[in-house]
Amino acid sequence: MRALSKITAGAGGLAIRHCEPRAPAEGEILLKVHSAGVCGTDMQIYHGHGAYAQRLKLPTTLGHEMCGTVVQLGAGVRHIRERDLVSLESHIPCWHCKACRTGRAHVCPDTRYPGIDIDGTFAEYVTVPASIAWVNPAGADPEMAALLEPLGIAVHATLEGSGVSAQTVVINGCGPIGLMNIAVARCFGAHRVVAVDPNALRRSIAERLGADVVVDPLTQSPNEVLRKLTGGEGADVVFEYTGNPQGVLNCFSMAGALGEVRWCATPSGAMDFDFGMWRKGRPTIHNIHGRRLWTTWEAAAPLVYGNKIDLSPIISHRVPLAEGARAFELIAAGKAIKPLIMCA
Structure with missing residues (x-):
């Protein structure tokens, strides 16, 4: 598969890698990615600025805002089925610390992130914990579903x-x-x-x-x-x-x-x-940090499903995965609002 990855430190350093999708382990799912949005965190990493850029181990596939279809389940996954259309929560909490135990998993101090701590969503396929998947209803617009994470x-x-x-x-x-x-x-x-x-x-x-x-x-x-x-x-x-x-x-x-x-x-x-x-x-x-898991999603997603808000003006560009670095260049030049990288 193709994956847009940060391969060298400093400014820029993006390239398409060719690698095999990783089979899901217990509690994980393998997704075929349809579209993925470029966000401010991705841009900080692109420019080589901030703590996340320093934390990244090279090479790593970037991206965390996405919508995709489940193609394979790892052992023990019960609440998700193959062919479900899912969006992702970008925080992977530990689920065991005091913040997680008291309903504040969105500020878990041991949070990991796709596109930083594990390979992310600017790829044809991505493997993630099933615990961060949000299942969209049948007929949901994949592009709008890719915006649910930042909307939260x-x-x-x-x-x-x-x-x-x-x-x-x-x-x-x-x-x-x-x-x-x-x-x-x-x-x-x-x-x-x-x-x-x-x-x-x-x-x-x-x-x-x-x-x-x-x-x-x-x-x-x-x-x-x-x-x-x-x-x-x-x-x-x-x-x-x-x-x-x-x-x-x-x-x-x-x-x-x-x-x-x-x-x-x-x-x-x-x-x-x-x-x-x-x-x-x-x-x-x-x-304000992230979204409350999962109460914010319960409030946010119906706004899109029920056409209560229209997010389509925010999608400024649709860039093929093979040209994914161009999405970053457009944002850096002030010419883009929210480019979607089209991975399917």
């Missing part, structure tokens, strides 16, 4: 704290998950949705997904726009997706007094933080 982050963030119903919310950073968060916030009853991003393509997609106001932080002050829009009050909820120092300053400046900041970004390195700004406004900060 947006749903988790939206449901955290006070939720979003009847509130003014800001999506600060309109990458794929931030864009999904616009659609989810609108679906869950936000009064007003403001999207902030310097990329014109992303702002245009934000409008299509339901943003009432879009702000270019390079030419406008997000804080001034918010204060004018809200009569000086600021936002009730700000979702932080930028992961960069100026974006974070904008985030806390936009949050109203005693509002909420839902921190969804994974910065590539350390940054300074103005605790004085936090102290002045006293927003509650919610640290």
Whole structure:
């Protein structure tokens, strides 16, 4: 089979490898991959930045957002059948630590990941633990099913704290998950949705997904726009997706007094933080990581199956597996939102 792998350290270093699919061991399943999305973690690894890039053992096949068909079951797998269409949860928890035992497996300190700790989904076939498979109903759209994993982050963030119903919310950073968060916030009853991003393509997609106001932080002050829009009050909820120092300053400046900041970004390195700004406004900060297993999936998946939200504007490109490195290049150039690598 063909597999798009990181084969050398540093920037770039992607190549198609030819290898045999691995037969599933006990508790595992072998999947034929239909489509797989490129996400921010993949891009950090591509650029050679961050802890995950350092953790990766070369060569490793990248990717973790996907939809595929079960072609073989390992021993002991009972809840999944061959020919099931499945999506994957990207966290492989230990299931034994205190976090896992208390319903917080999404923050298991011993979590492993496809595309980092085991070979991932940018391949014609992938073998994974059956415990991270989500079975889609018959007739589900494979491309939409490939987006369920990142959608779960947006749903988790939206449901955290006070939720979003009847509130003014800001999506600060309109990458794929931030864009999904616009659609989810609108679906869950936000009064007003403001999207902030310097990329014109992303702002245009934000409008299509339901943003009432879009702000270019390079030419406008997000804080001034918010204060004018809200009569000086600021936002009730700000979702932080930028992961960069100026974006974070904008985030806390936009949050109203005693509002909420839902921190969804994974910065590539350390940054300074103005605790004085936090102290002045006293927003509650919610640290959003992944999805709650499996409660977030139960809330997120029906939004797609029932056409409650339309994620199709987020899919910007469909790239054949043989040309998979081009998907990374498009994102790096700011020309793509969410490329799907078509593996079938």
